[in-house]
Amino acid sequence: MRSYEELKQQAFAAIDANKDEMFELNKWIFDKKELSCQEYETSAKLVETLRSHGFTVEYPFAGLETAFFAEKPSGKAHGRKIAILTEYDALPEVGHACGHCLSGSISLLAALAVIGMQDELDADIHVIGTPGEETDGAKGHMADAGIFDSYDMAMMVHLNNYNMVVSDVVAISPFEYHFHGKAAHAAAAPWDGINAFNAGQLFFHALDMMRQHIKPECRIHGIFHNPGEAVNIVPEEVSLRVYIRSLDKETQDDLVRRVDDCARGAAIATQCTWDKTMFEHPYDPFNHNETGSKVLEEIYEELGLPLDAPNRRFGSTDAGNVSWVCPTFHPLLETVPHDISIHQKDFANYMTGDRAYESLQNGAKIIALQCIRIFTDPEKHAAMKADFEKTRG
Secondary structure, three states: OOOHHHHHHHHHHHHHHHHHHHHHHHHHHHHHOOEOOOOHHHHHHHHHHHHHOOOEEEOOEOOEOOOEEEEOOOOOOOOEEEEEEEOOOEEOOOEOOOOHHHHHHHHHHHHHHHHHHHHHHOEEEEEEEOOOOOOOOHHHHHHHOOOOOOOOEEEOOEEEOOOEOOOEEOEEEEEEEEEEOEOOEOOOOHHHOEOHHHHHHHHHHHHHHHHOOOOOOOEEEEEEEEOOOOOOEOOOEEEEEEEEEEOOHHHHHHHHHHHHHHHHHHHHHHOOEEEEEEOOOOEOOOOOOHHHHHHHHHHHHHOOOOOOOOOOEEEOOOHHHHOOOOOEEOOEEEOOOOOOOOOOHHHHOOOOOHHHHHHHHHHHHHHHHHHHHHHOOHHHHHHHHHHHHHHOO
């Protein structure tokens, strides 16, 4: 077995050899701006790139048109498995303001850095393309299907305005609330109608009144998805989409119950009926791993990346679903100024410049060093697995 420093130098040499190609890939994805679950050209480009580097790719994968699974067997059987998660979807209007063009390219560069040391790590290293993070969350569907059940570790790096090894990742329950009334001519006979739009209005007002009495880390927000058909018809069918977010499952269940009560009350007040459906896959809160997080802190220090974030709030990610199936890491890498947040147009403006080029390399180094540090140290690997079993519940 070679030393840590020898493996590190091999990984860094591979990063240096492939960084320019992966940065061009990042810019290509940035220009495409394909939305969640519509990443047809982008996923094909990623698959083409992996195949050009000798990977065998299953595409589509897991029943998802724009997902993929890539491996490069060494010819030797290994006892462990690592999943490098890859995101690549954009947002409406603001494009890659979450940086998935860059984080996806980081994942491929990291894979190239460590794929040649699978025998020494005693681990099969797989690149898994996980589309739709901004909406339906492929990782959640994959976790449900058992894709990650046999993995020892899953990992990716996300871009941010601060460096963070651990951040507060909140759950999402994405419900569509439907109110059912009765249509009538709004001018000739409005008394014959039951106004579903009024129920929707009352529902949102009730949510606004409830918001002042929920915990600061919780969030409830939404939009009218179907407000009605025509001005001169009393709306018969109205739907609203709502995200309900919190840090733990118990609080989440209670929030959902309270939001349902708001819908029930609005329906009673307007003589409508109501029901709800889930319009996207729910996201779980993150199951953090103490051992792996400490290793990441050491890596950030080694790379000269300061961990000076004023808080730990990030948002939501379907990587949270994976974190309850296997030890999962989702560190954040500072790529934009502190005053710019993800999902702002200005965030996207930094995804193809010098700071992005530096983050591409640092992100790949973080993933590579996490693999090397944990999978060459039996004690760390065992402690990581023990932490996971202790926290998964």
